[in-house]
Amino acid sequence: MSLLIASNIQNNPKYLELVHRRNTLGWTLSAIVCIMYFGFTLMIAYAPDILTNPIAPGSVIPMGMLLGLGVIVASCATTGIYVYIANKTFDPIIAEIVREASK
Numbered sequence: 001m002s003l004l005i006a007s008n009i010q011n012n013p014k015y016l017e018l019v020h021r022r023n024t025l026g027w028t029l030s031a032i033v034c035i036m037y038f039g040f041t042l043m044i045a046y047a048p049d050i051l052t053n054p055i056a057p058g059s060v061i062p063m064g065m066l067l068g069l070g071v072i073v074a075s076c077a078t079t080g081i082y083v084y085i086a087n088k089t090f091d092p093i094i095a096e097i098v099r100e101a102s103k
Contacts, residue, residue: 008101
């Protein structure tokens with residue numbers, strides 16, 4: 001890629017908007033994951049009695065195991081959300097920006 005094409009891409013208002021939207025989405029999803037992980041860790045430290053309660057009367061599975069699994073599944077889901085949005089929204093915009101810059 002030549003420097004002229006790279007310069008055209010970086011100066012394109014669509015590219016600047018794309019960078020802003022992608023960063024906003026990335027930081028938002030990262031914050032959600034961090035809140036989940038730190039919240040779970042804080043529950044371990046300050047509310048272990050909640051986590052050691054069984055999920056149902058007579059059950060041997062503690063609530064903490066269910067919540068821990070939920071954190072892992074939610075983390076995978078946020079990754080999937082980012083990938084879905086990137087593929088459906090960001091990739092077509094990137095292709096359009098590159099096409100415009102190559103003219």
